[in-house]
Amino acid sequence: MLDKVPYRxxxxxxxxxxxxxxxxxxxxxxxxxxxxxxYRVKKVIGDFAICERK
Incomplete structure (x- = not known):
């Protein structure tokens, strides 16, 4: 479950x-x-890449 936490x-x-x-x-x-x-990029919001860990 912790691997699905989004990282910025x-x-x-x-x-x-x-x-x-x-x-x-x-x-x-x-x-x-x-x-x-x-990290795998899911989307970009503003100046941040929203990622999840592989």
Whole structure:
């Protein structure tokens, strides 16, 4: 049950600044999240990636 608790990862501001469209934003978020190998992104709300642990 604890593995289903959502985790929030603060995304750096450069991701939003560099992204020209939604597809590039998604790519940059997924690239950044490689730094957190045990987390899987469910959605992005504001400046946070909402994740669950693998």
């Amino acid at each position: 990862v603060l995304l750096p501001g450069w991701i939003r600044e560099e992204a020209r469209d939604k597809e590039e934003f998604k790519r940059l978020v997924l690239e950044y999240m490689k730094r957190y190998p045990d």
